[in-house]
Amino acid sequence: xKISFLILNAYGMGGTIRATFDLATEMAERHDxxxxxxxxxxxxxxxxxxxxxxxxxxxxxxxxxxxxxxxxKKAERLGEQPSELxxxxxxxxxxxxxxxxxxxxxxxxxxxxxxxxxxxxxxxxMAARFxxxxxxxxxxxxxxFEAHQPGIFEEIRQWYPKLDAIVTLTEADxxxxxxxxxxxxxxxxxxxxxxxxxxxxxxxxxxxxxxxAGRLVPVKGYDRLLKAFAQVVRxxxxxxxxxxxxxxxxxxxxxxxxxxxxxxxxxxxxxxGDIEGELAKASIHAVSSRFEGFGMTIIEAFACGVPxxxxxxxxxxxxxxxxxxxxxxxxPDDVDALAGGLLKMIDDEEGRHRMAVNALExxxxxxxxxxxxxxxxSFAELx
Numbered sequence: 001x002k003i004s005f006l007i008l009n010a011y012g013m014g015g016t017i018r019a020t021f022d023l024a025t026e027m028a029e030r031h032d033x034x035x036x037x038x039x040x041x042x043x044x045x046x047x048x049x050x051x052x053x054x055x056x057x058x059x060x061x062x063x064x065x066x067x068x069x070x071x072x073k074k075a076e077r078l079g080e081q082p083s084e085l086x087x088x089x090x091x092x093x094x095x096x097x098x099x100x101x102x103x104x105x106x107x108x109x110x111x112x113x114x115x116x117x118x119x120x121x122x123x124x125x126m127a128a129r130f131x132x133x134x135x136x137x138x139x140x141x142x143x144x145f146e147a148h149q150p151g152i153f154e155e156i157r158q159w160y161p162k163l164d165a166i167v168t169l170t171e172a173d174x175x176x177x178x179x180x181x182x183x184x185x186x187x188x189x190x191x192x193x194x195x196x197x198x199x200x201x202x203x204x205x206x207x208x209x210x211x212x213a214g215r216l217v218p219v220k221g222y223d224r225l226l227k228a229f230a231q232v233v234r235x236x237x238x239x240x241x242x243x244x245x246x247x248x249x250x251x252x253x254x255x256x257x258x259x260x261x262x263x264x265x266x267x268x269x270x271x272x273g274d275i276e277g278e279l280a281k282a283s284i285h286a287v288s289s290r291f292e293g294f295g296m297t298i299i300e301a302f303a304c305g306v307p308x309x310x311x312x313x314x315x316x317x318x319x320x321x322x323x324x325x326x327x328x329x330x331x332p333d334d335v336d337a338l339a340g341g342l343l344k345m346i347d348d349e350e351g352r353h354r355m356a357v358n359a360l361e362x363x364x365x366x367x368x369x370x371x372x373x374x375x376x377x378s379f380a381e382l383x
Contacts, residue, residue: 001379002032004113006123008092010037010055013046013245013271014215015296016119016142019193025050026196026368027375034113038104038123039095046273058103075099085129089149090122105130115379117167121152124166128159136382138165142293144315145176160186164382167191167375169294170315189378192320193296194371195303195363201280202305202360205353208239210342211282211306213275213297216247216268218290221311223256224335225288230260231339236346241266241286244278279304283352284345288338292316302326303363307355309341326359 007020020035027033033053040057049055060067067075083096085105090096104123108116108130115136118127124139131137139160145168148156160166160177161184168174174190181188210229214220222243229241243253243266250268257266272278275297279285285301287310295316298308302320308327310317311334321327328345330337345352 001115001383002113003027003034003115003117004111005033005035006116006118006127007035007037008095008120008123009039009041010035010049010057011040011042011045015193015294017045018047019142019294019296020119021045021047021049021053022194022196022368023372023375024053026194026372028052030376036107038100046271048273058107059100074102078102085126086122087125087152087155089152090120091143092120092122096122108132111135114383121148121156124163125155125159128162136165136379137163138167138378138382139163140167141173141177142169144170144291144293145173145180146314147291147293156180160184162186165189165378167378169193170319172315172319173293187378187382189374191371191374191378192366193294193299194368195299195366196368200276200303203280203283203356205283205305205349205356207281207283208236208346209282210239210241210284210286211244211279211301212241212286212288213244213272213278214289216243216245216250216253218249220245220247221288221290222249222253224311224333224338225286226253226256226260226262226266228288228335228339228342229266229286230262231336232342232346233262233265235343237265239265239346242269242278242282243267244269244272244275246271276300276304279306282306284309284342286338286342287311287313287317289313289317290333295320298327299363299366302359303366305356305360307345307352307359309338309345311338320362322358322362324355326355326362 024033035055037057041061078099081098085101086096117138118124127137165187171190177188285306285308291314311332312329313332323329328341330341
């Protein structure tokens with residue numbers, strides 16, 4: 001079976017890219033798999049991808065890149081014009097242009113594959129509109145249902161019934177999409193992200209380090225984490241916070257850390273290609289997101305024996321974390337509660353060690369081989 005993944009930019013870093021690469025790599029053991037990246041801005045992907053998976057891009061953004069004849073002039077003209085096929089409320093709208101519209105439409109109309117898996121709302125809608133009828137179209141939703149703005153949600157409501165299936169990361173989202181589809185032929189499945197196989201480093205729970213990881217963007221809530229950690233430091237000044245990732249608000253976060261006088265306790269580590277190695281150096285993983293479609297770093301932390309303190313934000317964390325068993329959930333948007341949750345886990349060393357052991361057991365439910373089996377079961381029903 002030929003399986004094609006369509007992703008915004010496979011050359012960056014982030015949970016969607018990592019989850020897609022892990023899934024594609026495991027599927028390639030039994031299927032013909034390719035990852036199609038709409039955009040490419042560097043020579044090589046930042047995250048590892050299995051050697052059996054083909055990777056190709058549609059729009060080359062690298063310096064000096066040229067568009068092949070006969071599209072050269074068309075690319076120059078359309079590249080300066082805004083997208084008309086991607087809704088302005090798509091979170092990556094600024095990345096698209098009239099030229100990427102043209103390239104995407106042509107690619108979808110000629111793509112010969114058995115299954116096409118798209119990975120964000122704008123691409124899901126494009127697949128529903130332009131993919132060939134013989135291709136099984138599956139939209140994977142990495143955002144939770146209520147995260148979509150009203151305008152793009154109307155397009156979702158219009159076009160998702162044209163898809164063969166929607167795959168959500170949580171059961172709560174599955175129920176919402178079933179309600180929205182209201183009897184349409186589109187099937188809905190819940191299949192979480194999976195953890196790639198292989199040995200992993202394990203935290204010894206002896207470093208006084210809290211770790212956070214993800215893009216430095218508003219939705220990740222690192223401003224709230226810094227404010228919470230300022231309270232932690234007043235009680236436990238020997239604990240440190242390491243934040244991994246990069247993004248458009250990095251300068252603002254650094255300034256906030258200085259304002260809160262956290263320069264001795266908080267380090268912005270930048271991106272890493274070995275998040276599990278870094279997790280193993282920590283004792284607690286903090287999740288401060290305003291919302292999480294799933295929470296890939298949660299299961300990665302669990303797999304390294306690191307319990308999690310998280311906001312009970314919509315919707316991923318509450319379906320992964322069992323409070324008191326492998327982590328702590330605190331009320332969303334409550335900075336004081338986040339600080340309290342971190343202090344509770346810091347102070348209860350025996351409980352933290354117990355939760356670390358339980359976290360390892362929870363992580364086994366997300367083994368990538370088990371996740372792929374669920375995908376293949378859905379393929380059998382759809383193809």
